[in-house]
Structures are given as C-alpha cells and as structure tokens.
Amino acid sequence: MAKGDPGGTTRSRRAAQPRSRKGAAGDPALVQLLTPDGERIDSATGPDGTEYRVDFTDEEYRGLYRDLVLVRKLDAEATALQRQGELGLWASLLGQEAAQVGSGRALRAQDMAFPTYREHGVLYCRGIDPIMPLGLFRGVDQGGWDPNEFKFNMYTIVIGAQTLHATGYAMGITIDGKTGTDDGEAAIAYFGDGATSQGDVNEAFVWASVFNAPLVFFCQNNQYAISEPLERQTRVPLYQRAAGFGFPGVRVDGNDVLATYAVTRTALDNARLGQGPSLIEAYTYRMGAHTTSDDPTRYRIASEVEAWQAKDPIARVKAFLEKQQIADADFFAEVDEQARRESVHLRERVLEMPNPEPVTMFDHVYPNGSPLLDEQRAKFSRYMESFEGSAH
Numbered sequence: 232m233a234k235g236d237p238g239g240t241t242r243s244r245r246a247a248q249p250r251s252r253k254g255a256a257g258d259p260a261l262v263q264l265l266t267p268d269g270e271r272i273d274s275a276t277g278p279d280g281t282e283y284r285v286d287f288t289d290e291e292y293r294g295l296y297r298d299l300v301l302v303r304k305l306d307a308e309a310t311a312l313q314r315q316g317e318l319g320l321w322a323s324l325l326g327q328e329a330a331q332v333g334s335g336r337a338l339r340a341q342d343m344a345f346p347t348y349r350e351h352g353v354l355y356c357r358g359i360d361p362i363m364p365l366g367l368f369r370g371v372d373q374g375g376w377d378p379n380e381f382k383f384n385m386y387t388i389v390i391g392a393q394t395l396h397a398t399g400y401a402m403g404i405t406i407d408g409k410t411g412t413d414d415g416e417a418a419i420a421y422f423g424d425g426a427t428s429q430g431d432v433n434e435a436f437v438w439a440s441v442f443n444a445p446l447v448f449f450c451q452n453n454q455y456a457i458s459e460p461l462e463r464q465t466r467v468p469l470y471q472r473a474a475g476f477g478f479p480g481v482r483v484d485g486n487d488v489l490a491t492y493a494v495t496r497t498a499l500d501n502a503r504l505g506q507g508p509s510l511i512e513a514y515t516y517r518m519g520a521h522t523t524s525d526d527p528t529r530y531r532i533a534s535e536v537e538a539w540q541a542k543d544p545i546a547r548v549k550a551f552l553e554k555q556q557i558a559d560a561d562f563f564a565e566v567d568e569q570a571r572r573e574s575v576h577l578r579e580r581v582l583e584m585p586n587p588e589p590v591t592m593f594d595h596v597y598p599n600g601s602p603l604l605d606e607q608r609a610k611f612s613r614y615m616e617s618f619e620g621s622a623h
C-alpha cells in the first residue's frame with residue numbers, strides 16, 4: 232500500500248456498511264472493524280469511549296491484502312528452509328499477520344519499533360529486506376539491518392527486555408522535545424502474552440507511565456507462551472492490566488488488520504501528542520508451532536486450532552475484497568504469483584549466504600572495540616589456527 236498516511240486522510244471510494252456497534256459479538260471489549268466473514272463494521276468503540284474507524288481507498292485495501300499474503304508466504308518459506316536444514320531455527324508468525332501488518336502500517340516513518348523475534352511482518356512493513364532475519368536464524372550474522380535507518384530495533388530473544396529499551400528510548404524522545412505536535416515521534420514495543428509475566432515488562436509499564444513516555448505497548452496475545460496457555464499468565468484480560476499502571480488499555484481483534492491499524496494509529500498519535508503510553512492487546516492466535524523446535528500437538532487440541540482457522544486474518548480480507556468487488560480473480564492470482572516469486576528469490580539468496588569466518592563474531596560487539604575483546608579475539612584465532620592442517 233502507499234506510503235504516507237494510508238487510511239488516515241483519504242475518503243473511502245466505497246462506503247462501508249453503515250453499521251456501528253460496541254465491540255464484537257461474544258466479546259464486548261474487542262474492537263473489530265472486519266468480521267471473520269468479511270463484513271465491514273463502520274466504527275467500533277473502545278473501553279474508554281474512543282471511536283475507531285478506518286477510511287481506506289480501494290488501492291489501500293488491496294495493498295493490505297498484498298502485505299498479508301506476502302508475509303505469510305515468506306514466513307512459510309522460512310519454515311520450509313529450516314525443515315531442510317538451512318536455518319537453525321524459525322519462529323513463525325502464522326496467524327499473526329494482521330496484528331503485525333495492521334500495526335506495522337500504522338507506524339509513521341519517524342516512529343521507532345522494538346520487536347521480539349517473531350515480528351517479521353512488522354519488519355517487512357518497515358521496508359527491511361525480508362532476507363535479514365534469515366541470516367540471524369541461519370547463524371551467519373546478527374540480523375544485519377541498521378536499526379536507526381529503518382527505525383526498527385534488532386530482534387530480542389530475552390523475553391520482555393525490549394520493553395525496557397523502548398521505554399528508555401521513548402523517554403529520550405520526550406527529553407529531546409519531539410512530542411506535542413501532530414508530527415511528533417513515538418515508539419512501539421512488541422511483546423507476547425507470556426512476556427506480561429516478566430518483571431521487565433511490569434517495570435517498563437511503571438517507568439513509561441510515571442514519565443509519560445510516548446510509547447505504545449503492543450501485546451500480541453497469541454494465547455500461548457510456548458506450551459503455557461494464557462490462563463497460566465493472567466486471571467484478568469491483559470488489556471485491563473494497564474489501568475493498574477495508570478494508562479489506557481484496549482483489546483483489539485488481532486486477526487482484523489483494519490481494527491489493528493485503527494487502534495495502533497490512534498495510540499501512536501496520542502503518544503506523539505504527549506498523552507503518554509497505552510497498552511494494546513491484539514487478541515490473536517499462533518497457528519503454527521512456537522518455533523520449529525516445538526510440537527504444539529503435545530499441549531493443544533486440534534479443535535481449538537480449527538476454531539481459529541475460521542477467523543483467519545487473510546481469508547476475511549479476501550472475502551471483503553470479493554464482496555465489495557474491490558479486487559478480481561486476476562488481482563488475487565497476481566498477488567499469489569508475486570508471493571511465489573519473492574519466496575523463490577528468498578530461498579535462492581539464503582542458499583548463497585556465505586559462511587562467515589568464525590573470528591568475525593567479535594567484530595560488532597562494541598562500536599569501538601575493547602582491550603578485553605582484542606585479547607579474546609587473539610586467543611580464539613590461535614585456537615582456530617591450531618586446527619590448520621588437521622582433518623578435523
């Protein structure tokens with residue numbers, strides 16, 4: 232979809248169904264703008280009375296669909312590469328495409344994102360070459376992108392740690408005087424449902440709140456922390472945690488790319504205007520395994536997965552595009568072909584990735600090196616040299 236301000240300022244070419252309701256059926260707290268059947272809801276109201284709506288052009292709707300299909304296909308290719316021994320590990324985003332594309336497209340160029348290890352869809356929206364995380368999971372580099380250039384920090388494996396980094400960064404935005412206007416800056420921290428049990432995340436909530444940091448806490452509640460289900464993390468809906476820390480919280484249908492976009496855009500705008508942090512709970516489901524090292528059939532039943540398949544984030548956009556005649560069969564075929572082409576290209580480039588010299592692992596530990604590191608490098612080099620001429 233077009234860069235700039237998609238959905239924000241443009242008027243819809245095609246009227247959405249004139250329907251407004253409070254939340255989605257079955258869950259009065261869930262902000263939803265597109266039902267699993269592809270029906271548009273004109274506006275939805277959050278728990279604090281905020282009204283959410285989007286106004287996309289047909290081209291922008293098609294752009295969102297393209298994003299969703301591409302990130303799913305590239306993710307599937309990465310999973311296949313891991314299965315064939317080309318990656319050490321892969322953390323799939325399957326099922327979470329809408330949460331990631333919706334929030335990723337809501338970011339403005341100046342906003343800074345702090346991901347976990349699963350945010351390949353947000354990475355894609357930030358304009359980073361999708362090959363980058365594959366180098367990390369192949370073990371040939373540390374990720375490879377420049378966080379400052381793309382405003383997307385490095386992946387973080389330590390659960391919840393990035394929420395503290397994001398809080399510090401957001402406090403810095405305020406200190407630099409970059410909030411308070413329409414084009415101010417904001418930050419967003421991604422984390423999972425399991426991460427909400429971490430001390431780091433709760434400390435980040437406290438600091439962000441008392442320092443009024445321009446930060447959006449974006450929790451993808453995919454219902455599991457590896458094998459631990461949500462009921463082992465919390466006895467209250469996660470978005471309600473925010474109240475205890477003194478900032479607003481909202482639960483959005485994380486399988487609805489439109490609602491996720493609307494809620495994230497509003498939260499970021501509030502932050503950039505100087506209104507402080509907020510928590511978004513994107514209610515979604517991890518359709519695949521936690522990582523390629525996990526077997527989810529050991530801890531969840533098939534009927535649960537099937538129930539979530541009916542809420543698929545891509546199928547509902549496709550149904551909407553078809554019903555509203557925004558896209559035709561040629562368009563869907565062209566998107567599929569692009570996805571196929573890009574995934575083949577991804578595969579070819581992964582297979583060509585050179586193995587780095589082991590000693591290069593010392594290269595980027597500190598920007599200006601350190602005497603201790605120099606010593607370790609020298610020792611390691613001598614150790615590697617000791618193998619020269621041997622068969623092992």
Ligand SMILES: Cc1ncc(C[n+]2csc(CCOP(=O)(O)OP(=O)(O)O)c2C)c(N)n1
Nearest residue numbers: 349388389390423424425426453455456457
């Ligand atoms: C501090 C810390 N503790 C434990 C782990 C091991 N670990 C890796 S992923 C994970 C579960 C995280 O679940 P959640 O926050 O829901 O994110 P998801 O993987 O579901 O996206 C755990 C416990 C870790 N990486 N870091």
Ligand SMILES: [Mg+2]
Nearest residue numbers: 423424455456
């Ligand atoms: Mg989780």
